[in-house]
Amino acid sequence: MFTNRVRQAIAATLQGLPLSATVETFTPPKIEFAMESMTGGRFIAEEMAKSGTVLGASLTLQGMGPEVMLALGVNLGDDILLNVREAGQDQDGNTWFTYHTVGGKLKSLTETALKMGEKPTTALELSCRTYSRLENGVPVIDIDVRTQKFVLNGVDILGDARRAVLLP
Template identity: 85%
Template sequence: MFTNRIRQAMAATLQGLPLSATVEEFTPPVIDFDMEPMTGGRFIAEEMAKSGKVLNATLALQGVGPEIMLALGVKLGDDILLNVREAGQDQDGKTYFIYHTVGGKLKTLTESKLKMGDKVTTTLILTCRTYNRLENGIPVIDIDVRTQKFVLNGIDILGDARRAVLMP
């Protein structure tokens, strides 16, 4: 049964480099659509999705050092693989886990302002070519922008269209 959840642990790897002690926060890609109104003889219009918007994920790290910067390559346009894993318990006492896997390119690297006594944080924004989300081992989201695979909530939204144009 699905109930309220409390996150108890979070770990990540960036280009295979463990980041467990440095992750401040992770924001998965927002699934958002460009919509087009359909009016044609209607008093009340309806909207239809015409395309998905670009996916971006954000990772905020504290204590970034040369190891992380060198693992990134820290060059705009380099391919990056990010894995973020979270786990916790729901209100029924059952353990849950979610795995996020993002493949894409470094879009933005921002460092916090220099201020005495503050933690140094670095925020990375990745533009996603692929995004996968597994919840308790069940694939919930699986997106690949090059192959146009678009599985959302377990449903392959573009499956019929891909097959109609002989794409896998």
């Protein structure tokens, strides 16, 4: 049964580098569609999804040591791999976990202003090429923009279209 959840732990790896004690926040990609109105012969218009919007994710870290900076030092055009794992308990006392895997390019790196007595934070923004999400071991989202694989809530939205044009 689905119930309220409380997050108890967050762990992450960036290019294989463990970031467990430094993760401040993680924002997974927003799944959004560009819609087009269909009005022909209708009093009330209807909308139809014509495409998905570009995916982006962000990660905020406490501090930023040389290890993280060097992990981001990939060659131009190389993808960055980010894994974020979260777990906790629901109101029924059951343990839950979610694994997010993001592959993409570094879009921006922003450090907070330097202030005495405050912890420095660094925000990373990624432009995503791939995104997958496992909920308690069940794949619920699996997106790859190059292969046009688009599984949302366990449903392969573009499966028929890919097969019609002979894509895997």
